[in-house]
Amino acid sequence: MHPAFSVIFLTTLIGAAQGMFMALVTGQVYSMANLLEPQDSVTFYAAGSLIALLLLGGGLVAAVFHLGKPGYFITRAWRGVTQWRTSWLSRELIALPAFMFLVFLYGVVHDMGWTDTLFTIKGVIPVDPSLIIATLGVLMAITLFISTAMIYASLRFLQEWYSPLTVVNFILFGLASGFTLTAAFSAWTRVDLVGFYGTWAVVFTIMAFVSRFWSMLRNQRIKHKSDMRSALGIRHARITQRSMGFMGGSFNTREYFHGKSSSVVEVVRLFFLVMVFAVPVALLAASNTLESRYLPVLAFLAQYTGLLAERWYFFAEARHPQNLYYQTVG
Amino acid sequence: MTQLALVIDLNVCVGCHACVTSCKEWNTSGWAGPMVNQRPYDADPTGTFFNRVQTFEVGEYPNTETVHFPKSCLHCEEPPCVPVCPTGASYKRKDNGVVLVDYDKCIGCKYCSWACPYGVRELDEMQKVMKKCTLCIDRITDRSKPESERKPACVLACPTSARLFGDVHDSDSEVSVAIRERGGYQLMPEWGTQPANHYLPRHKTRIQIFEDELERVDNPLDKEHPLPAALGDTLDDVTF
Numbered sequence A: 001m002h003p004a005f006s007v008i009f010l011t012t013l014i015g016a017a018q019g020m021f022m023a024l025v026t027g028q029v030y031s032m033a034n035l036l037e038p039q040d041s042v043t044f045y046a047a048g049s050l051i052a053l054l055l056l057g058g059g060l061v062a063a064v065f066h067l068g069k070p071g072y073f074i075t076r077a078w079r080g081v082t083q084w085r086t087s088w089l090s091r092e093l094i095a096l097p098a099f100m101f102l103v104f105l106y107g108v109v110h111d112m113g114w115t116d117t118l119f120t121i122k123g124v125i126p127v128d129p130s131l132i133i134a135t136l137g138v139l140m141a142i143t144l145f146i147s148t149a150m151i152y153a154s155l156r157f158l159q160e161w162y163s164p165l166t167v168v169n170f171i172l173f174g175l176a177s178g179f180t181l182t183a184a185f186s187a188w189t190r191v192d193l194v195g196f197y198g199t200w201a202v203v204f205t206i207m208a209f210v211s212r213f214w215s216m217l218r219n220q221r222i223k224h225k226s227d228m229r230s231a232l233g234i235r236h237a238r239i240t241q242r243s244m245g246f247m248g249g250s251f252n253t254r255e256y257f258h259g260k261s262s263s264v265v266e267v268v269r270l271f272f273l274v275m276v277f278a279v280p281v282a283l284l285a286a287s288n289t290l291e292s293r294y295l296p297v298l299a300f301l302a303q304y305t306g307l308l309a310e311r312w313y314f315f316a317e318a319r320h321p322q323n324l325y326y327q328t329v330g
Numbered sequence B: 001m002t003q004l005a006l007v008i009d010l011n012v013c014v015g016c017h018a019c020v021t022s023c024k025e026w027n028t029s030g031w032a033g034p035m036v037n038q039r040p041y042d043a044d045p046t047g048t049f050f051n052r053v054q055t056f057e058v059g060e061y062p063n064t065e066t067v068h069f070p071k072s073c074l075h076c077e078e079p080p081c082v083p084v085c086p087t088g089a090s091y092k093r094k095d096n097g098v099v100l101v102d103y104d105k106c107i108g109c110k111y112c113s114w115a116c117p118y119g120v121r122e123l124d125e126m127q128k129v130m131k132k133c134t135l136c137i138d139r140i141t142d143r144s145k146p147e148s149e150r151k152p153a154c155v156l157a158c159p160t161s162a163r164l165f166g167d168v169h170d171s172d173s174e175v176s177v178a179i180r181e182r183g184g185y186q187l188m189p190e191w192g193t194q195p196a197n198h199y200l201p202r203h204k205t206r207i208q209i210f211e212d213e214l215e216r217v218d219n220p221l222d223k224e225h226p227l228p229a230a231l232g233d234t235l236d237d238v239t240f
Helices: A005-032 A041-064 A077-081 A088-112 A129-153 A164-188 A194-220 A228-232 A251-255 A262-290 A295-316 A321-325 B018-028 B153-157 B174-181
Strands: A119-121 A125-127 A239-243 B004-009 B051-060 B063-072 B090-092 B099-101 B163-167 B198-200
Touching: A005 A041, A005 A088, A005 A129, A005 A164, A005 A194, A005 A295, A041 A088, A041 A164, A077 A088, A088 A129, A129 A164, A164 A194, A164 A262, A164 A295, A194 A262, A194 A295, A228 A239, A228 A321, A262 A295, B004 B174, B018 B051, B018 B063, B018 B153, B153 B163, B163 B174, B174 B198
Parallel strands: B004 B198
Antiparallel strands: A119 A125, A239 B051, B004 B163, B051 B063, B090 B099
């Protein structure tokens, strides 16, 4: 498939934002259980929510450029929420603003300090408004992860994507980059949670490596169900296209192929394997001993750059069966 | 339930592209238009087409066969492009099964084109909405036209009658009879899309003939063989 930069930025930005929100909530829950020191509502939770919200906003802006015309965002995009019964894209279009609203609320509640306990469950879990919003937000983040990934994983003839691994990858990449970002945020604001978030970031990064490697292995061995025989319905092992029906380009020749040589694709793959997995893990490990303010920030920047390449590769590696009909200009 | 569709006879298609040009001519100025061209007389021209004729070579030289293959939307009975549309712009008409796009609802996200295994949807580069074969919906439903002209432009244009049009759910229709009697088949059946359009295979008429049927075994002139009587009874000796 042709990788669209709008979608690459959308999926990576909102993935990191979802991961960061879940990281903030994880921190809050740990501190409730007295496993971590409680953090400041305004400078940590509210400011962290703002960063997540900015990333989500960036993703939304990127998504606008995926529409046929950006103007359709104002005139027509509202219709996108109507087909949630059948379309994963429609579900994503509902989950994204809903999640943004919950992140916004979470930030506001912390910023305003509305964190007085409302009631206590079984005398151990003090529930305040932020915890209720956090729970809803985490559920919505998971919904959004699944919706985004299922857009691709539900297309059964794009066999490289048609796998639960696609969903697992999207979730793990989001968590890895989100926790790395939160570690960077903690380091930058000199909050003593770099070790905590950094450790989780490394755990999620390693898990993401396992599942992504597994999916690449799967895709290398994939047997495509469609071939020239089924595309034309002619039973012969040797069918060659002599003419695709036109000499110029068309939507069919642009949209379904990445348009780069296989060596470029291979370089992109190597690049993302290094930048998403190796570099951030090394930098986070180093920051643990050096207690640097900058290394976790660098780790996030490296991982995010790598994720852009990973998402490009994700699109490039999917082979659409329609390409069987477009092989020879003539 | 009616399911309108095309049946394309690969046996008689000569690859003249008359269906391609008549499709573009009718639809660019009709309900589904415009079908925009860009840089038509420059390098790298491009444009929107609902119908293409492609050419394939089957086999290895010298035992090859050329197959001209018209390709347009198959109006699937289980269209994978319809449920994925987030806005409801992509739909399948209940009354005649034609798959259409409502240009006023389409946001140009291209997701439906990804969801079509046949690659028959095209984003119009000017209007930035998804377009596709409408089976000439504005022609076939136009009651002001005589019955004989209520057919898609490509069907009317085809000089060899390689394109049949009708209701594939009506067992007695021309298209159903053609599918039934001449081995009509669907493209990429492995995806369960149930295309309404069918293709009729190429066929050659052959008779099975054995060598001994070409010459009389008991040739009375005995120029080719000795009389078989010397070798025993022949079939002619024992039957009446």
